[in-house]
Amino acid sequence: MGIISRGFGGRRRDSAPDLPPGQYLTHDFPVLSAGPTPRIPPNSWNFTITTETGAEHTWDWAAFTALPAEEVTRDIHCVTKWSKLGTTWKGVALDTLFEEVETAADFVMAHSAGGYTTNVPLDDLLDGKAWIAYEFDGEPLRPEHGGPARLLIPHLYFWKSAKWVRGLRMMHEDEPGFWESAGYHMYGDPWSEQRYHGD
Amino acid sequence: MSTRMGWRVATVSAARWETPTARTLTLEVPDWPGHLPGQHLDLRLTAEDGYSAQRSYSIGSAWPGTGPVEITVQRLADGEVSPYLTDVVEVGDRIELRGPIGGWFVWRSTRPAPVLLVAGGSGVVPLMSMIRQRGQVRGRQPFRLVYSVRGPEDACYADELRRRVRDDPGLDVHFVYTRRTPDGWPAPPKRIDVAVLNTHGWPPEFAPDVFVCGPTPFVETAADILVALGHDPVRVRTERFGGA
Numbered sequence: 001m002g003i004i005s006r007g008f009g010g011r012r013r014d015s016a017p018d019l020p021p022g023q024y025l026t027h028d029f030p031v032l033s034a035g036p037t038p039r040i041p042p043n044s045w046n047f048t049i050t051t052e053t054g055a056e057h058t059w060d061w062a063a064f065t066a067l068p069a070e071e072v073t074r075d076i077h078c079v080t081k082w083s084k085l086g087t088t089w090k091g092v093a094l095d096t097l098f099e100e101v102e103t104a105a106d107f108v109m110a111h112s113a114g115g116y117t118t119n120v121p122l123d124d125l126l127d128g129k130a131w132i133a134y135e136f137d138g139e140p141l142r143p144e145h146g147g148p149a150r151l152l153i154p155h156l157y158f159w160k161s162a163k164w165v166r167g168l169r170m171m172h173e174d175e176p177g178f179w180e181s182a183g184y185h186m187y188g189d190p191w192s193e194q195r196y197h198g199d
Numbered sequence: 200m201s202t203r204m205g206w207r208v209a210t211v212s213a214a215r216w217e218t219p220t221a222r223t224l225t226l227e228v229p230d231w232p233g234h235l236p237g238q239h240l241d242l243r244l245t246a247e248d249g250y251s252a253q254r255s256y257s258i259g260s261a262w263p264g265t266g267p268v269e270i271t272v273q274r275l276a277d278g279e280v281s282p283y284l285t286d287v288v289e290v291g292d293r294i295e296l297r298g299p300i301g302g303w304f305v306w307r308s309t310r311p312a313p314v315l316l317v318a319g320g321s322g323v324v325p326l327m328s329m330i331r332q333r334g335q336v337r338g339r340q341p342f343r344l345v346y347s348v349r350g351p352e353d354a355c356y357a358d359e360l361r362r363r364v365r366d367d368p369g370l371d372v373h374f375v376y377t378r379r380t381p382d383g384w385p386a387p388p389k390r391i392d393v394a395v396l397n398t399h400g401w402p403p404e405f406a407p408d409v410f411v412c413g414p415t416p417f418v419e420t421a422a423d424i425l426v427a428l429g430h431d432p433v434r435v436r437t438e439r440f441g442g443a
């Protein structure tokens with residue numbers, strides 16, 4: 001526990017028992033990105049998984065949205081301390097995409113339009129833990145939230161859920177992505193408050 | 200970078216109102232490692248029963264500065280942390296913080312490129328740190344600040360900006376008033392638009408480094424306009440203060 005702040009009681013509205021430490025609840029949907037919002041027409045979007053041997057698996061929008069999709073409701077947690085509970089998304093599970101991919105590598109770098117990257121262990125994408133989402137709340141995902149499609153990895157801080165995702169590249173060794181190179185944690189578990197390097 | 204970034208106990212050594220709703224706190228931080236203009240810190244408040252709240256605040260001061268670290272907090276009437284920082288905290292109080300944080304939304308004074316700063320409300324704080332840093336190192340990079348406020352009384356650092364426009368060669372400031380204009384202002388209140396950024400920004404051919412900071416809708420609008428005007432999205436860095 002930190003030092004007491006004289007006269008601070010806190011408002012604690014909506015204190016929710018299921019919030020990770022240090023998080024507060026928000027009802028709107030804050031936008032955080034490093035630059036302007038790219039606007040990508042779905043018909044010019046495609047998604048590629050590149051394995052460690054260089055093999056590529058690509059889906060265009062039509063092929064992608066023809067894959068079996070799931071509707072999931074999950075809590076999301078941003079490293080800037082807001083959490084949003086019970087958000088509903090529709091997307092393709094990474095399990096579905098990886099059915100077609102042969103890989104022995106343990107790490108993944110997600111790549112987005114505009115050059116953003118973020119790293120994740122492959123295990124954190126499989127077994128029903130992650131999706132490429134293209135709908136939020138029953139509507140097509142809006143550009144400022146990563147539309148036409150973003151990665152959704154609800155159990156990690158939300159910077160891992162790369163917006164405007166274009167592909168995944170398999171890696172044998174873990175490497176830092178964009179925010180990870182700027183001092184953020186390599187893994188980003190909200191429940192252990194892994195915000196910054198060394199946490 | 201391999202050590203855990205720990206919490207430090209800072210002491211409030213001075214406080215002043217910038218506007219009727221924004222207050223600058225000067226924080227004495229032991230062993231502050233220094234920061235780059237544009238970085239922020241995380242601040243933690245703890246109630247007597249152990250409940251605690253954390254928020255991020257941009258650093259407004261330059262480094263090495265004339266003294267410690269400054270933040271400027273805009274009061275949100277129904278917020279949890281900001282009204283405490285504007286209305287309750289007194290000189291001598293101690294506050295926990297850690298930082299500096301952030302390595303993307305930063306300006307390095309060795310960069311020669313011209314700089315365009317676009318601020319909405321309290322989004323001016325990290326941009327002020329850039330302006331102060333430039334002043335301190337007597338940087339020659341041409342700097343322009345386009346600063347959107349509701350009315351003249353809502354502008355932070357107004358006197359200092361006026362003085363710097365006079366004393367720091369190559370610094371230019373343009374205000375956009377969204378609700379109330381000062382007496383004699385030639386145009387009615389309006390929001391930031393294509394004409395403003397076209398006239399008071401740098402042309403994209405100058406390849407300026409652009410920093411846009413403020414509430415989310417403001418940043419979205421300004422960044423969209425800049426890209427539409429032809430600025431390379433890679434050069435447009437944004438910091439959104441969250442909320443709507």
Ligand SMILES: Cc1cc2nc3c(=O)[nH]c(=O)nc-3n(C[C@H](O)[C@H](O)[C@H](O)COP(=O)(O)OP(=O)(O)OC[C@H]3O[C@@H](n4cnc5c(N)ncnc54)[C@H](O)[C@@H]3O)c2cc1C
Pocket residue numbers: 013014025026027080239254255256257258270271272273274275277278279280281282321324325438439440441442
């Ligand atoms: C990198 C970064 C830098 C920043 N720098 C600065 C800075 O330099 N200066 C500055 O002033 N701010 C800055 N901010 C914003 C700051 O971190 C806080 O978000 C801000 O001070 C508001 O905090 P608060 O606790 O007062 O409000 P909160 O209690 O967090 O509330 C925020 C808003 O949400 C609404 N809200 C919250 N909970 C509810 C609810 N249950 N129901 C309805 N509405 C609700 C409130 O009405 C309020 O308008 C920065 C943010 C970031 C991410």
